[in-house]
Amino acid sequence: MSHSSASRVQEYIGDPVSDAAPVEREKLEEIFQDIQEDLRFDHELNGCLNCGICTATCPAAHYYDFSPREIVQLLWTENLEGIYDAMQEKIWSCAQCYTCAARCPFGNSPGGLVMLMRETAIKHGMESAKSVLRPFSRVMLKLISTGNQLSPDMINPEGFADWGPNISKVEAPLTTLRKAIPLPTLHTTKTAWEVNLKTSIELYTIWEETGVLDSLETIDENLFDVICDIMDEKRDDYDDWLDEQDD
Ligand code: SF4
Numbered sequence: 737m738s739h740s741s742a743s744r745v746q747e748y749i750g751d752p753v754s755d756a757a758p759v760e761r762e763k764l765e766e767i768f769q770d771i772q773e774d775l776r777f778d779h780e781l782n783g784c785l786n787c788g789i790c791t792a793t794c795p796a797a798h799y800y801d802f803s804p805r806e807i808v809q810l811l812w813t814e815n816l817e818g819i820y821d822a823m824q825e826k827i828w829s830c831a832q833c834y835t836c837a838a839r840c841p842f843g844n845s846p847g848g849l850v851m852l853m854r855e856t857a858i859k860h861g862m863e864s865a866k867s868v869l870r871p872f873s874r875v876m877l878k879l880i881s882t883g884n885q886l887s888p889d890m891i892n893p894e895g896f897a898d899w900g901p902n903i904s905k906v907e908a909p910l911t912t913l914r915k916a917i918p919l920p921t922l923h924t925t926k927t928a929w930e931v932n933l934k935t936s937i938e939l940y941t942i943w944e945e946t947g948v949l950d951s952l953e954t955i956d957e958n959l960f961d962v963i964c965d966i967m968d969e970k971r972d973d974y975d976d977w978l979d980e981q982d983d
């Protein structure tokens with residue numbers, strides 16, 4: 737333990753009646769440092785009057801136990817325990833609409849700060865991040881394998897049961913309708929549009945270079961393995977295509 741002079745309360749954060757392991761102060765400092773060292777941090781946080789204008793205009797604050805004013809105050813006062821605590825649930829309530837940023841008299845962006853905290857939660861493989869992002873695995877898989885996020889054939893009663901009876905309104909002869917669109921790249925139903933191999937390979941490179949794939953590995957190792965296999969396959973296909981052009 738590096739902070740031997742600190743009391744138990746200062747060294748750990750944790751619910752004393754919960755089975756969850758307490759978090760060491762060193763870890764809390766590391767998490768805050770990751771948030772603070774991001775290049776965007778100083779741009780998003782310039783001070784805070786604690787005026788509450790951000791919370792008064794925040795749509796998420798109307799429906800959830802969430803307050804952008806509280807988030808900004810936690811970061812401004814470097815409340816490490818509070819920051820960690822907010823990262824377990826509250827930060828995932830923000831709708832990223834940035835109304836707060838447009839209204840803050842100090843030029844802060846509470847929504848931007850929430851984004852930094854979310855990225856840090858992902859980097860540290862927090863359970864809150866894993867559970868929020870789990871439903872998006874299907875989207876990620878679709879995106880990496882086809883270059884598109886949503887395809888017309890996904891909008892059906894099975895895929896969108898939560899739409900209730902309204903889903904019947906989008907039932908239609910998709911193939912015929914898509915063929916009526918003037919752009920040939922949109923004549924597909926399995927993808928929103930056709931993405932060529934070169935573009936897909938470039939997308940993979942961007943994901944690798946920007947750390948997106950590292951984040952994915954932290955959050956969902958199985959999905960990461962599947963996606964790596966797909967990327968390898970597509971890269972092989974692209975190499976084969978290039979070889980064919982040389983012949
Ligand atoms: S972040 Fe801005 S709007 Fe929100 S409480 Fe602080 S000064 Fe007020």
Ligand code: SF4
Binds near residue numbers: 794835836847850
């Ligand atoms: S960006 Fe987030 S915190 Fe800011 S107003 Fe929108 S929902 Fe609220």
